[in-house]
Amino acid sequence: MKYKFICTKCGNIEEREIPMKDYDKEKNNQLCSKCPYTMQRIIEWQGIAYGKGDGWFGKSHGSKSI
Helix, strand or coil: CEEEEEECCCCCEEEEECCHHHHHHHCCCCECCCCCCEEEEECCCCCCCCCCCCCCCCCCCCCCCC
16 A cells, blocks of 8 residues: 655655555654655545444534543
8 A cells, every 4th residue: 555654854755655464564664765764654534434323423412421
């Protein structure tokens, strides 16, 4: 899968291809190609998400205190 990372020092953004099976091991080992600093994953959502029914946060009964 392809993931976007941003350099923690210079702000350079790069896309990296990391197999899903290796992601947990490799996600913290990404180094910027412009400087020798670590990169942090940019979380992006590319899909459809919606809440439906009373159990979702923000709905009439979605946030109850116990």
